[in-house]
Amino acid sequence: MSEPMGDDNRAEEAALWRRFRALERNSGFKARDVGDPLTLAAYTEGRLGTKAAEAVEAYLAAKPESIGDILAAQAAALAAHDAPEAMIARAADLVAPRTSPAFDPRVVPFRQTPAAQSVAWHTTLSRLAIAASLIATGLVGFALGSNTYGNILQSHVSASADTDPLDQPAGFFSSEDSSS
Amino acid sequence: MADSIDLASLIRGDKAPWDAFARRYAGLILSAVRSQARDGADIDDLVQEVFLRLCKDNFRLLKTYDATRAGLSTWLTIVARSTARDVLRRRQPQTMPYEAAPESALAVSPPMHEHVKLPDELLSPRQKLVLTMLYERDMDVTDVAKSLGVDPQTVRSTHHKAMLKLRSHFAIDDSGMATKDNPAGKSG
Numbered sequence: 001m002s003e004p005m006g007d008d009n010r011a012e013e014a015a016l017w018r019r020f021r022a023l024e025r026n027s028g029f030k031a032r033d034v035g036d037p038l039t040l041a042a043y044t045e046g047r048l049g050t051k052a053a054e055a056v057e058a059y060l061a062a063k064p065e066s067i068g069d070i071l072a073a074q075a076a077a078l079a080a081h082d083a084p085e086a087m088i089a090r091a092a093d094l095v096a097p098r099t100s101p102a103f104d105p106r107v108v109p110f111r112q113t114p115a116a117q118s119v120a121w122h123t124t125l126s127r128l129a130i131a132a133s134l135i136a137t138g139l140v141g142f143a144l145g146s147n148t149y150g151n152i153l154q155s156h157v158s159a160s161a162d163t164d165p166l167d168q169p170a171g172f173f174s175s176e177d178s179s180s
Numbered sequence: 181m182a183d184s185i186d187l188a189s190l191i192r193g194d195k196a197p198w199d200a201f202a203r204r205y206a207g208l209i210l211s212a213v214r215s216q217a218r219d220g221a222d223i224d225d226l227v228q229e230v231f232l233r234l235c236k237d238n239f240r241l242l243k244t245y246d247a248t249r250a251g252l253s254t255w256l257t258i259v260a261r262s263t264a265r266d267v268l269r270r271r272q273p274q275t276m277p278y279e280a281a282p283e284s285a286l287a288v289s290p291p292m293h294e295h296v297k298l299p300d301e302l303l304s305p306r307q308k309l310v311l312t313m314l315y316e317r318d319m320d321v322t323d324v325a326k327s328l329g330v331d332p333q334t335v336r337s338t339h340h341k342a343m344l345k346l347r348s349h350f351a352i353d354d355s356g357m358a359t360k361d362n363p364a365g366k367s368g
Contacts, residue, residue, distance in 0.1 A: 016346050017315045020303070027298055037258040041250030044258070046329060054305045061308035064316045065265070071327055072212055073257040081207025087224060091202035091231040097195040 031055075031062035040066065044073045185252070191239040202231065205256055212260035216268060226264045233263050302349060307342035310335055 034040075034055045042048050043056040060067050185204060190197035206227065213226040234242045245255055303311070306328075313319045313327070321339075325332040 013343055014315045016343065016350065017311050019350065020298075020346055023298055029298070036244075037255055037262060038244060038246060038249055040258050041255040044254050045250055047249060057309040058305035061305060061312045064312050067309075067313060067317055067327075068215075069258045069261045072215070072261055073254045074327060076208055076212060076253055076257040077251070079211065081211050083206035083210045083227070087210065087227055088203050088206045090224075090228055091206055092199045094202075094228075094231055094235050095193065095195055095198040098193065 029062075031058040034059045035063065035066055040069060041073065044070050187242070187245070187247070187252075191243050193239070198235070205253075206231075208253055208256055209260045212257045213264040216261065216264045218268075222268075226267060227260075229267050230260045230263045234259070299349070302345060303342050307338055307345075310338045311342055314339065 032055055034052075039048070039052070039056060043053060048056065060070065185201050186194075186197045190201055209227050209230050210223065213230065214223055217223040217226055241259065245252065310324060310328075313324045314321070319327075321332045321335050325335045328335070
């Protein structure tokens with residue numbers, strides 16, 4: 001048996017591990033899902049008990065991409081972090097200031113705008129205006145017509161004319177008919 | 181109070197604590213998602229997505245944080261990376277050109293002829309994690325030791341014991357691989 005992690009054995013040991021993995025996959029092995037962020041964070045900080053830590057380690061071994069999260073979280077604790085002002089402002093804008101004590105961030109009420117309330121009024125008013133203008137036009141037209149007719153009738157009577165200017169000829173052959 | 185941010189007020193919807201939270205942790209979230217993003221635009225979007233996830237549904241995710249269990253920075257880093265991974269996975273096209281596929285995705289697993297059953301607990305979770313870090317993430321012993329908070333010698337020992345168990349289980353000798361079912365290592 002050679003020394004572990006030696007260069008000579010590394011390829012062979014890696015093959016052995018891959019073989020174990022393949023067999024494990026074929027056997028349908030599934031690690032318990034303990035990948036919630038709080039548990040992983042607690043593991044990162046060494047706050048879990050032995051059993052809980054073992055469960056997380058089994059989960060990490062089954063999901064190697066999560067190992068990167070642990071490593072990043074460990075590194076994050078040691079580094080200083082800066083962000084551009086625009087990025088900070090954009091994030092800050094996600095939460096609007098409270099407008100009243102009864103503000104509930106779960107509910108975004110639709111504002112009752114005056115415009116929305118006056119839509120019905122506008123419609124009614126415009127219909128009334130159209131109706132009124134039709135009536136007014138009718139009345140004016142009727143009045144003008146009556147007036148004109150009155151004037152013509154009056155002039156017809158006073159002038160004792162042979163023909164009524166408004167009296168249309170009876171027809172094309174009406175004179176012949178009457179003469180005959 | 182966590183890391184001097186008034187989380188109680190924050191999750192009640194107060195604007196000022198949220199602003200302070202954004203100012204304080206934008207940098208942390210930025211560095212957490214940076215390694216996973218493809219370009220600058222991606223990074224901005226990912227950071228915003230993380231903040232959005234934290235505050236949406238009445239701060240539902242932020243409410244799951246428990247200061248007695250872990251530090252806010254640690255938790256946020258894990259949340260940020262996990263969110264970024266989810267977002268990028270959603271955006272990833274379902275198909276990719278053959279040349280763009282990583283080699284591992286194209287590898288054909290050898291057919292499993294062996295029917296050796298793995299005994300329960302053949303390897304402990306710690307042993308599996310150490311081997312995963314060494315062989316699947318290509319970490320060196322020092323880094324593995326650092327991340328697990330143990331001595332490098334402990335990692336070597338864990339690795340050694342794991343290999344002994346695997347060798348014994350698969351009955352491997354220096355002449356090559358062989359299974360218990362097929363001691364000569366011949367196929368068929």
